[in-house]
Amino acid sequence: VRLVVLVSGSGTNLQALLDAIAAEGVARYGAEVVAVGADRDGIEGLARAERAGIPTYVCRVKDHADRAEWDAALAEATAAHEPDVVVSAGFMKILGPRFLARFGGRCVNTHPALLPSFPGAHGVRDALAHGVKVTGCTVHFVDDGVDTGPIIAQGVVEVRDEDDESALHERIKEVERSLLVEVVGRLARHGYRIEGRKVRIP
Ligand code: GRF
Numbered sequence: 739v740r741l742v743v744l745v746s747g748s749g750t751n752l753q754a755l756l757d758a759i760a761a762e763g764v765a766r767y768g769a770e771v772v773a774v775g776a777d778r779d780g781i782e783g784l785a786r787a788e789r790a791g792i793p794t795y796v797c798r799v800k801d802h803a804d805r806a807e808w809d810a811a812l813a814e815a816t817a818a819h820e821p822d823v824v825v826s827a828g829f830m831k832i833l834g835p836r837f838l839a840r841f842g843g844r845c846v847n848t849h850p851a852l853l854p855s856f857p858g859a860h861g862v863r864d865a866l867a868h869g870v871k872v873t874g875c876t877v878h879f880v881d882d883g884v885d886t887g888p889i890i891a892q893g894v895v896e897v898r899d900e901d902d903e904s905a906l907h908e909r910i911k912e913v914e915r916s917l918l919v920e921v922v923g924r925l926a927r928h929g930y931r932i933e934g935r936k937v938r939i940p
Contacts, residue, residue, distance in 0.1 A: 739769040739926035742821035744829035745776050749783025751827035751848060754915035756790050768926035773819035777831050809834030825922060833880055843932060845880040848918050850910045852876060852892055857885035862907040872896055875914035877921045879932060890937045893917045
């Protein structure tokens, strides 16, 4: 299975995938990262791809007339690598209708909260502010909403009294990285079916 991974920041989820594939080998893991795309330059996520010898591409919103043009350009640049599955791992833009027209149903996102609670760009901060006792992360298929697609797997993380946003997010990311590696490998090796809001992995 050919994966394209989309990043916007440090890329530790991407790194977890690269490490798992390097450790197990493409045949056993069932997938390989064929390219890494980003919405901005100069981020550690791109450097991680370059260090692994993986092609990268950048689609910046400001280089396009508007969000719709950017969405189309991102879809084109992604399609050039002929992915079977797109993994959005810390990608901080909403994937639009043009992108989903090509990759809907085979685009997986990881979110650092227990959806449907705390969707959006500040899931960790919002959960902390709300005073939840447990939070976690969610791996789901992307649909045309924001963090609303069919849920594949979730991991739970306890919130500690002394937590601030970054401490809690780092602890969530530890669970998130292993959950993403496990889910992507399972989808790659066994395939999947999406039935309404249910995801079936044989
Ligand atoms: C992850 O927790 C992701 O869910 C959130 O931002 C973080 C990105 O981390 N959107 P990284 O770039 O994979 O290190």
